[in-house]
Amino acid sequence: DQQVKQNSPSLSVQEGRISILNCDYTNSMFDYFLWYKKYPAEGPTFLISISSIKDKNEDGRFTVFLNKSAKHLSLHIVPSQPGDSAVYFCAASAAYGGSNYKLTFGKGTLLTVNP
Amino acid sequence: DTAVSQTPKYLVTQMGNDKSIKCEQNLGHDTMYWYKQDSKKFLKIMFSYNNKELIINETVPNRFSPKSPDKAHLNLHINSLELGDSAVYFCASSLLVSGANVLTFGAGSRLTVL
Numbered sequence: 001d002q003q004v005k006q007n008s009p010s011l012s013v014q015e016g017r018i019s020i021l022n023c024d025y026t027n028s029m030f031d032y033f034l035w036y037k038k039y040p041a042e043g044p045t046f047l048i049s050i051s052s053i054k055d056k057n058e059d060g061r062f063t064v065f066l067n068k069s070a071k072h073l074s075l076h077i078v079p080s081q082p083g084d085s086a087v088y089f090c091a092a093s094a095a096y097g098g099s100n101y102k103l104t105f106g107k108g109t110l111l112t113v114n115p
Numbered sequence: 116d117t118a119v120s121q122t123p124k125y126l127v128t129q130m131g132n133d134k135s136i137k138c139e140q141n142l143g144h145d146t147m148y149w150y151k152q153d154s155k156k157f158l159k160i161m162f163s164y165n166n167k168e169l170i171i172n173e174t175v176p177n178r179f180s181p182k183s184p185d186k187a188h189l190n191l192h193i194n195s196l197e198l199g200d201s202a203v204y205f206c207a208s209s210l211l212v213s214g215a216n217v218l219t220f221g222a223g224s225r226l227t228v229l
Binding site for chain 2: 031032034041042043044045046049051089093096100101102103104105107108
């Protein structure tokens with residue numbers, strides 16, 4: 001039962017253009033959404049998050065949009081750079097037994113930015 | 116100065132053996148996790164400990180036994196290894212950042228069971 005879905009396994013864009021990575025979720029109890037970036041042979045690293053009460057959060061070249069009614073979020077990277085080439089994981093957080101939280105991940109999208 | 120370090124990075128072993136993966140974090144976080152990334156690339160939570168206390172156990176076979184001697188360490192011991200245990204195991208610790216539970220991951224330990 002995939003509660004967090006990233007339907008595109010890969011995406012290829014040209015340097016300088018916009019990259020848009022998409023994510024869908026099914027659980028209405030998720031209260032935060034996060035994006036992680038992963039290079040080969042390394043652990044995922046936190047990129048940006050958004051609260052379920054917001055519809056947009058921006059940090060430099062990275063912007064996350066949340067459409068709560070559609071249970072959909074997207075990560076925009078503009079302009080894309082070759083160093084952005086990595087696997088991007090969408091993750092959703094829900095409270096678990098009081099003040100503990102559980103993070104559920106999607107399958108990831110491999111972004112390739114071509115010079 | 117690694118924040119979350121796990122050892123070994125690679126582990127190749129025979130079916131039926133017992134092995135351990137160690138994890139240490141120097142971030143002062145109270146909560147630590149083990150995640151498994153299998154061949155289908157899903158990152159699935161296995162266990163979570165908060166200040167040495169088990170708080171999440173995601174229907175993992177009891178051949179897997181986490182141990183947290185203190186809040187900076189969370190080790191994973193696996194008994195009677197099976198082929199399906201082959202995966203990358205990630206340790207993580209977390210901190211609430213503006214309400215979001217942000218995990219910091221280790222580099223992963225790739226386990227291959229032959």
